[in-house]
Amino acid sequence: MEPQFYHGYSVWGHAILQQDGILEPERYAASGTITLSGKMVESSGILDYFDSEEEARHAGLEWARAWIDSHR
Template identity: 60%
Template sequence: MLRLRRSRQRTRYTLWGHAILHQEDILQSERFAGSGTITRDTKVVEVSGVLGVFDNDVEAQSAGLSWCRAWVDNHG
């Protein structure tokens, strides 16, 4: 399962925070891997890779968006 949250900024980029279901064992509670993607128009500019594993999808997506904002601040 993949959940996305998009954040438009006043820049030319679109930022995406991803939450990917990460469950090592069926007896463990659900956790989510977080990552971020930066696009411009319809092209991918940069991707973060997995930033960590989080207890819920909102934390995972927020980590991805934070990574994207930092990338734009440094490269945008």
């Protein structure tokens, strides 16, 4: 997974597989991480749950961009 860059920060969207049982459909927990010059700036924790990895990663990236916008 590669970071995206936003206003000088590296932003990451994470999709964490959540599967309670074998017969349960796969769900993905979303989270985001922000780094600057290789150092952790902020991490979101679990934001929400999604049916696809792509949706979860997108939510993490959106959270990271919004956090940067609100702290500039």
